[in-house]
Amino acid sequence: MMAYKSINFRNLPFGFCHFLLTILNSRRIEKCVTITYFFNKAPHTMPDPIERAADIIASAKRAVALTGAGISVASGIPPFRGKGGLWEKIDPMKVAHIDAFLDDPETVWNVLIKEMKTVLDKARPNPGHTGLADLERLGILGTVITQNVDGLHQKAGNSDVIEFHGSFAWQRCLDCNRRIETSRVDLAQIPPHCRCGGILRPDCVFFGEMIPPEALDRSQHMSATCEVMMVIGTSAMVQPAAGMPFIAKDNGAFIIEINPEPTPLTSRISNLPLLGGAESIMPRLLQAVRQRLASP
Secondary structure, X not given: OOOOOEEEEEOOOHHHHHHHHHHHHHOOOOOOOEEEEEOOOOOOOOOOHHHHHHHHHHOOOOEEEEEOHHHHHHHOOOOOOOOOOHHHOOOHHHHOEHHHHHHOHHHHHHHHHHHHHHHHHHOOOOHHHHHHHHHHHOOOEEEXXXXXXXXXXXXXXXXXXXXXXXXXXXXXXXXXXXXXEHHHOOOOOOOOEOOOOOEEEEEEOOEOOOOOHHHHHHHHHHHHHOOEEEEEOOOOOOOOHHHHHHHHHHOOXXXXXXXXXXXXXXXXXXXXXXXXXXXXXXXXXXXXXXXXXXXX
């Protein structure tokens, strides 16, 4: 097997370097020890990660974003899992399982859903959300695959959002399946009822329910066909959503990760981790992308 001790790419764009690395990896060249990039700079210096990410994104024709609870924290929505998460305070099996809701909808509404409605009624998209909407308007980002149920990607302006776990922004009648926006639900009666008399439930996936098959199928397809996947605000540990970055990577996509701290993805498949909150990273990244698109 051929061994490479050093490969130097002088004055070559990062995209070409990534392309060549993909070829090397596909040929299982395992002894490639060091690769030094020369982006019109001194040897052994690496470009700013935001600038590198902008190079990749600006040249992409099919980009996809996978988002989790972390992108919405700056909008005032606490995460469900992890330190300080909602599931540290209440047992999800008692208030977020479909059997619990069907057995006692009043308790689930009082303990969980009513509080979530209050939070979501006040929540607004932050720069992380609006940055993704701007990337769609620029013709770069095609689809957002989200594990969130807050509806903030749509509020920000994204038109193709795959909601893996459904949406809390809508309620659905258990009897007639009529949908009504959560913000319009009257809490004078708990649990609230549809005009037909049926009980309203969030149009999201409870524990004990299946991920919508169409959401899973489309997510897998978009992941397998994208050139770039941006993983934002999630450690991608909950299946089946956690499999999307691996599907993308296996099909040659470049993985850009935006998280406040390293995750299991960082050392396993992320090509370019950007450490920080999406609300601070995305405006800088978007500005750099626009500069590249504006250049002749």
